[in-house]
Amino acid sequence: MKLRLGLPKGSLQEATFHLFKRAGFNIAVKSRSYFPSVDDPELEIVLMRAQEIPRYVHEGVLDAGISGLDWIMENEADVVEVAELIYSKQTTNPIRLVLAVANDSDIRTVADLQHKRIATELVRVTKKFLASHGVEAYVEYSYGATEVKVPRLVDAIADLTETGSSLKANNLRVIATILESTPRLHANKKAWDDPWKREKLENLAVLLQGALRADAKVGLKMNVPREMLDNILALLPAMKHPTISQLVNSDWCAVEVIMDEKKVRDLIPALKRNGAHDIIEYPLTKVIP
Template identity: 55%
Template sequence: MKKLCLGLPKGSLQEATIDMMKKAGYTVIVNSRSYYPTIDDDEISVRLIRPQDMSRYIEKGIIDAGLTGADWVKEAESDVRVVVSLIYAKQQLTKVKWVLAVPETSAIHTVNDLQGKKIATELVNVTRRYLAERGIVADIEFSHGATEAKAPDLVDAIVELTETGNSLRANKLRIVETIMESSTLLIANHNAWEDEWKRTKIENLAMLFEGAIIAREKVGLKMNVPNGALDQVLKKLPALRKPTISSLSEGAGYAIETVLDETIARKITPELKRAGAEGIIEYPLNKVIL
C-alpha cells in the first residue's frame, strides 16, 4: 500500500494542529513517549518533528509533506513546495510575529540604534538578513530559550516570537519593530509533489485543513419562517453564499439554512426572532469547503 509520510510540528503548535486535523476528519493519537503518532488513515504515516527542522527533512525527501511555520522555512532557506498557508496558531486564529524588543527603559527606539549592539534570537539567519538590508552590523547570537530573560543583562535586544505580546509585557519589554509575520504552512517535497498519487493526497489534506480552519469561526443556522415574514428575515440574514430556502409542508412557510460568522450569529439571532423566525437552531461546523 502506498503511504504519504506527513510531518506534524512537535511543541507549542502540536495541540492546535491535532485539534485542526480532528475537525478535518482525522483522529491523531500521540503517545507521550513516541514520535510516531497513529492516525486513522492507512495511507498516511505520521511523525512528530520540531518545526525548526521540518522544512530541511522535507527538502531532502525524508518526509513527503508537513506543517511548519513560514518563519522556519525562511530561516532554513529550504527549497520546498508551499501548498497552502493556514492561519492558525497556538492560541488564536491569527498570524504570529517575530519582533525586535528591548527593555522598557532602553535607549534603543529604532532599528538604526542597533548598530554594534548584541541581539539574542532563535531566528538568527532571518534577523541577520533583515539588519544587513538596512546596513546595520550587530552581534547576533543564537538563543536556546528563555530569550525574554536575556535583556538587558546579557544582550541589548532580542528578536522573539509573539502571538499576543503578553510574555513581552510581563518581562517589561517593548516592541521596536516587527521583523516578519508568519503563518503555518503545509509544505511538500518537490519529488513527492510530482508523484500523482502523493500530490492528490496532499491536495486533499490542504482542502480539508482549510475547511476546518474556516469552520472554526462559523456556525450553521436553521429556522422556520412564516409566509409573511420571509422578506423581513432575509434582510437581516447575511450568508456565506446565499441561504438555502425550502417550503414547509402544507404551505406553512419556509425553512431557511445558512452559514455565517459566529460573532454575527449571536448578534442577529434575537433580531431574527423579532422579525418572525421560529425554531432557530445554531450548530457548530467541522469543515466549510468553499
C-alpha cells in the same frame, strides 16, 4: 504507498492534532513516541520540532510537513507551499517575529541597533532583516529564555510572539516586526512531482482548510412566515445566498444560512423580533467552498 508527513511536536502539537481530528483524521500518540498512529493507512506521521521540519522536507527525508513560514525561511528550505493553515497555539492570529528592547532602553528604531548585540532563535531571518535596513549587528543564537536576556546580556532580542503577554511580563517594548508567520503545509519538490503524493497532499489541504473555515462559522436554521421573509433576508449575512424551502401545505418557509459565529448573538434576537421561529444554531465540521 505512504506519504511521510512531519507534524510539529511541542507547543503547536495539541492544536495540530485537534485540527486533524476536525478534518477527519484521528491521531494517537504515546507519551514518549515520535511516531503516532493515524487511522489513514496512507499516512506515516513523524513528530519533530517545528524548527527542523522544513529542512527534512527540503532534503527529502519527509515528503511533506507542517511548520511555520518563519522556520521555512530560517532553514532557507526550497519547498513547495501546498496550503497556508491559519491557526496557532492560543488564537487564530499569525505569530510575529519582533525586535524588542527593554522598556527603558534608548533604542527606539531599527537603525539604533547598529553594532548592538541581539539574541534570537531565528538568526538568518534576523540578519537578513537588519541588512535590508543597512544595520550591522552581532546576532547570536539563543537556546531559550530569550526574553530574560535583555538588558543584562544583550541589547535586544528577536522573538516570536502570539499575544505579546510574555514580552510585557518581562518589561520589553517592541520596536519593529520582522515578519508575520502562519503554519504552512509544504512539500518536497520530488514528492510534489509524484502524482499519487501530490493528489494525497491536495486532498489533505482541502480537508484541513475546510476544518479551519468551519472553526469560526455556524449554521442557523429557522422557520419564517412568508409575509416576513423579506425582512428576515435583509438581516441575514451568508457565504452566498440563504437556502429557502417552502414548508408543505403552509404559509411558512424554512431558511438556512452559514455565518460567522461571533455575529450570532446579536442576530438571533433581531431574527426573533422580525418573526423567525424555531431558530436552531448548529456547529460545522468543514466548510468547502
